[in-house]
Amino acid sequence: MVVSDWISKYKVGVVESIVESGGKGTKALKICQVDIGLDTGLITVVTTAPNVRLHSRLAVAPIGSTVLSPSGENEGLLITKTSIGGVMSEGMFCDSTMLAWDGGSFGIAAQIDVAIPIGDPPPGKKPRPKHEVQVTELAKSNVEGLFKKKLSKEEKKKLNDEKKKLRKAAKEEKAATAATTGTAK
Numbered sequence: 340m341v342v343s344d345w346i347s348k349y350k351v352g353v354v355e356s357i358v359e360s361g362g363k364g365t366k367a368l369k370i371c372q373v374d375i376g377l378d379t380g381l382i383t384v385v386t387t388a389p390n391v392r393l394h395s396r397l398a399v400a401p402i403g404s405t406v407l408s409p410s411g412e413n414e415g416l417l418i419t420k421t422s423i424g425g426v427m428s429e430g431m432f433c434d435s436t437m438l439a440w441d442g443g444s445f446g447i448a449a450q451i452d453v454a455i456p457i458g459d460p461p462p463g464k465k466p467r468p469k470h471e472v473q474v475t476e477l478a479k480s481n482v483e484g485l486f487k488k489k490l491s492k493e494e495k496k497k498l499n500d501e502k503k504k505l506r507k508a509a510k511e512e513k514a515a516t517a518a519t520t521g522t523a524k
Contacts, residue, residue, distance in 0.1 A: 345415060347460050348404040349433060350375035351451045352382075354395045361424055368424045375399050375430070376458020385428040388448040396451040398433040398461040406437045433461070440465040 352375035360368045366387040373384050384399060391397065400406050405415040421428050432448040435441075438461055440449065451461055490498065 345400075345405045345407075346438060346463070348400070349438075349461055350377075350399050350401055351455050351457055351459050351461055352376075352384075352397055352399040352430075353457055354391060354393055354397065355381055357391065357393055360426070368426070370426050373397075373399060373430070374457055375401060376456070377401075382429040383427060384430045384432060385423040385426050386432050386448065388432055388434075390450070391432065391448050395448070396453060396455075396457075398438055398449045398451055399430050400433050400437070401430040404430075406431060406433065435465065438465075439463075 352373040354371050355374055356372040358370045360370055369386050369388070369391050371384045371386065371391060372381040374381055382399075382401060400418050402418055402420055404418050406418060407415060418431055434445055434447055435449050436445055438449055441464075449461065449465075455462060
C-alpha cells in the first residue's frame with residue numbers, strides 16, 4: 340500500500356472537548372472528544388501532543404487506518420482501539436511526518452485549514468495561508484524603550500551646547516532678578 344492511500348483514510352476532525360489526565364512523572368495525557376464527521380458521533384483520541392486545544396482542526400487517523408512507523412518506514416502501523424493511560428483511544432492525531440508534509444515537527448499534531456470540511460481527508464500538502472495579512476500601523480507609544488539609540492558626536496555636542504545655553508540663561512536671569520531686588524549673591 341502507498342502512503343498516499345493511507346492518508347486518504349485519515350479524517351479532518353475538530354476537538355470538541357479535552358480532559359487532561361496524569362502528569363506526575365509522565366507527560367500529561369489529553370483525552371479528547373473529536374468530531375470526524377461520522378454518523379456515530381464523537382470519537383475519543385488520547386494524546387500527549389502539546390498543541391492540541393479546544394476547537395483545533397487536526398488530521399486524525401481513525402481505527403482501521405494505517406500510519407507510518409516511528410522509524411518512517413513504509414510498513415506502517417494499523418490503528419486499533421487501544422488503552423492509553425487506562426482510557427480507550429479510537430484514533431490518533433497525525434503529525435506532519437505521518438502526512439508526508441514538508442516542515443512541521445514529530446509529535447506536533449498537524450493543524451488543518453478551516454476551508455476543509457470535517458470528515459474529509461487532509462490535504463496532500465501542508466496548508467499555507469491564501470490571504471495576504473494586512474499590517475496596520477500601531478499608534479506611537481510614549482513609553483521609552485529599555486535601550487536608547489546612542490547619540491553621534493555631533494548630536495552629543497549639540498545637546499551639550501543647548502544645556503550650556505539653558506544654564507547661562509538661567510544664571511543671567513538669576514543675576515537680573517538679584518539686581519532688581521537689591522540682593523546680590
